[in-house]
Amino acid sequence: xxxxxxxxxxxxxxxxxxxxxxxxxxxxxKKPAQQTQTSKPKSASSAAAAIDxxxxxxxxxxxxxxxxxxxxxxxGQEQEIVLENNDMKVTFSTLGGRVKxxxxxxxxxxxxxxxxxxxxxxxxxxxxxPTRQGKVDLHQLYYQTDAQxxxxxxxxxxxxxxxxxxxxxxxxxxYTMPAEGYVLGYDLKMNGLNNxxxxxNIRFFWEDKMKQYENDFMNNRRAATIDYLTEDENFDxxxxxxxxxxxxxxxxxxxxAIKHKYFLSAFVAQNTPLQKATFKALVNPGDSIxxxxxxxxxxPIADVQSGKGQYKFYYGPNDFQLLGDVAPEFDQNVYLxxxxxxxxxxxxxxxxxxxxxxxxxxxxxxxxxxxxxxxLLLTPLTYRSYVSMAxxxxxxxxxxxxxxRVGDDMAKQQSEQMKLYQEVGVSPLSGCIPVLATxxxxxxxxxLFPNLIExxxxxxxxxxxxxxxxxxxxxxxxPFIGSHLSLFTVLMTxxxxxxxxxxxxxxxxxPGPVNMKAMSYVFPLMFMFVLNSYPAGLTFYYFVSNIVxxxxxxxxxxxxxxxxxxxILDENRAKNAKGEGKKPGGFQALLQRQLAAADExxxxxxxxxxxxxxxx
Numbered sequence: 001x002x003x004x005x006x007x008x009x010x011x012x013x014x015x016x017x018x019x020x021x022x023x024x025x026x027x028x029x030k031k032p033a034q035q036t037q038t039s040k041p042k043s044a045s046s047a048a049a050a051i052d053x054x055x056x057x058x059x060x061x062x063x064x065x066x067x068x069x070x071x072x073x074x075x076g077q078e079q080e081i082v083l084e085n086n087d088m089k090v091t092f093s094t095l096g097g098r099v100k101x102x103x104x105x106x107x108x109x110x111x112x113x114x115x116x117x118x119x120x121x122x123x124x125x126x127x128x129x130p131t132r133q134g135k136v137d138l139h140q141l142y143y144q145t146d147a148q149x150x151x152x153x154x155x156x157x158x159x160x161x162x163x164x165x166x167x168x169x170x171x172x173x174x175y176t177m178p179a180e181g182y183v184l185g186y187d188l189k190m191n192g193l194n195n196x197x198x199x200x201n202i203r204f205f206w207e208d209k210m211k212q213y214e215n216d217f218m219n220n221r222r223a224a225t226i227d228y229l230t231e232d233e234n235f236d237x238x239x240x241x242x243x244x245x246x247x248x249x250x251x252x253x254x255x256x257a258i259k260h261k262y263f264l265s266a267f268v269a270q271n272t273p274l275q276k277a278t279f280k281a282l283v284n285p286g287d288s289i290x291x292x293x294x295x296x297x298x299x300p301i302a303d304v305q306s307g308k309g310q311y312k313f314y315y316g317p318n319d320f321q322l323l324g325d326v327a328p329e330f331d332q333n334v335y336l337x338x339x340x341x342x343x344x345x346x347x348x349x350x351x352x353x354x355x356x357x358x359x360x361x362x363x364x365x366x367x368x369x370x371x372x373x374x375x376l377l378l379t380p381l382t383y384r385s386y387v388s389m390a391x392x393x394x395x396x397x398x399x400x401x402x403x404x405r406v407g408d409d410m411a412k413q414q415s416e417q418m419k420l421y422q423e424v425g426v427s428p429l430s431g432c433i434p435v436l437a438t439x440x441x442x443x444x445x446x447x448l449f450p451n452l453i454e455x456x457x458x459x460x461x462x463x464x465x466x467x468x469x470x471x472x473x474x475x476x477x478x479p480f481i482g483s484h485l486s487l488f489t490v491l492m493t494x495x496x497x498x499x500x501x502x503x504x505x506x507x508x509x510x511p512g513p514v515n516m517k518a519m520s521y522v523f524p525l526m527f528m529f530v531l532n533s534y535p536a537g538l539t540f541y542y543f544v545s546n547i548v549x550x551x552x553x554x555x556x557x558x559x560x561x562x563x564x565x566x567x568i569l570d571e572n573r574a575k576n577a578k579g580e581g582k583k584p585g586g587f588q589a590l591l592q593r594q595l596a597a598a599d600e601x602x603x604x605x606x607x608x609x610x611x612x613x614x615x616x
Contacts, residue, residue, distance in 0.1 A: 076142030097161030182316025364460030
């Protein structure tokens with residue numbers, strides 16, 4: 001790099017830093033959801049008021065006024081029933097007949113505490129039944145059950161909660177605890193309540209103050225959201241950001257999921273979809289809560305009265321391998337990238353990763369095996385790319401001769417080079433296509449690794465958790481870098497620069513206004529700032545990939561004889577001179593025609609200028 005290029009790069013970086021500090025930031029746009037940060041939304045306030053009111057003692061008159069026919073179930077003694085399988089422990093309460101706490105037994109928080117996905121302090125629910133005497137929150141009633149706490153055996157176990165009216169009619173909530181897994185069946189039944197129910201839909205309100213389970217709080221906050229699937233199977237979600245978001249849907253939804261970075265709390269309708277859905281993800285910038293997620297939906301009363309009030313809760317990891325059988329499109333909760341990249345992750349990387357897990361327990365070694373496997377598959381493309389570069393090296397003396405003969409006329413240089421390529425039968429794009437073919441793989445992994453729960457809390461070398469950055473060095477916050485330096489990212493950057501150096505030694509300089517050899521050293525440094533806070537597993541993959549690529553090209557180099565390539569090019573030149581050579585087709589022919597047309601236009605312009613000059 002010459003002095004002007006270095007000065008230019010420094011000035012650009014200085015402008016970027018100056019822009020961050022000197023340009024005034026616009027005032028934040030006020031959104032309806034953000035305005036509710038200082039006070040709870042109306043639906044949340046009414047739900048909280050209903051729950052707080054339930055905690056106050058009631059006399060018989062007050063109970064009758066508030067709960068109507070359910071007054072006899074408005075008082076009682078709370079009991080807890082705990083059921084557990086190998087994957088989760090669920091605590092049910094007779095107060096509300098609802099799930100009070102869920103502990104995921106196979107996972108820990110970032111500070112190695114039990115991962116409590118749902119508890120009394122963070123999760124509040126309302127199940128509001130419209131009756132002829134007013135609305136009754138079924139989660140404020142005391143239910144009867146004969147279930148006992150204990151482990152679930154080899155078969156699913158049912159637990160039934162029943163709240164009766166004075167006339168002997170009842171509301172029944174039945175849960176089915178699986179023998180394994182995270183799907184909790186839920187049936188809501190109305191027995192003999194046709195004269196009590198007003199005929200309107202049942203409101204289900206769920207407020208979850210989302211806890212921090214991973215070490216990077218701001219990354220947790222950005223990832224926290226609510227996903228949902230509409231009736232016509234269109235997957236959507238609230239925007240993942242560090243600001244408040246909300247959506248009110250006209251179309252019914254089949255399910256919704258309160259999504260942490262790696263865990264889900266979801267509600268699924270098995271029959272008629274949920275009506276009048278409103279979803280909110282609220283942020284209080286000064287709060288230690290990641291986000292407050294609010295889901296407000298209606299359960300069709302016709303389903304419940306006809307015995308079709310069948311639903312499912314999912315409390316568990318956001319693991320692609322587990323979600324496919326929960327509900328339609330439920331595996332979309334795991335983000336696998338843009339639509340063009342998603343098939344690569346879904347049908348290649350995820351199955352390959354799952355296959356390697358069966359044989360390799362160390363995830364650092366697994367990533368190395370994944371790199372080697374991918375590089376072996378791409379060997380034909382890598383070989384073809386190297387041969388193309390070898391051809392360009394062989395032609396380098398003739399290209400330099402063209403530059404000396406033509407001078408600084410770039411259009412003329414390109415035209416003459418295309419003629420040379422045509423004479424010897426070389427396509428300048430043949431070296432680019434293999435490289436471009438590998439780009440979707442790199443971008444697919446860029447999307448996949450931050451969402452792979454398999455890497456969560458898996459240690460390798462100095463990285464204690466491959467699903468987040470390895471803070472090898474920490475320091476006060478620095479613009480563009482943050483408060484830490486990831487050693488895997490530094491190694492990735494160093495290997496990228498080493499690969500660029502190696503590649504530049506074997507690649508002839510291409511004409512153009514930009515020195516691509518110099519830029520090949522700048523890009524790795526730019527990506528170091530971008531990837532410094534990305535998962536250590538991703539930067540480790542890129543680091544190993546660079547090392548394997550250099551090794552692979554060194555091996556290929558031993559099998560490529562540039563003398564034979566020179567002979568083949570000379571033979572092609574002789575054939576083309578006799579008209580026996582293969583004519584270029586496709587994009588190369590189009591490019592050649594465009595360059596020829598540009599050269600002809602240039603000649604005509606020069607001739608017109610020559611004729612327009614006054615004669616002396």
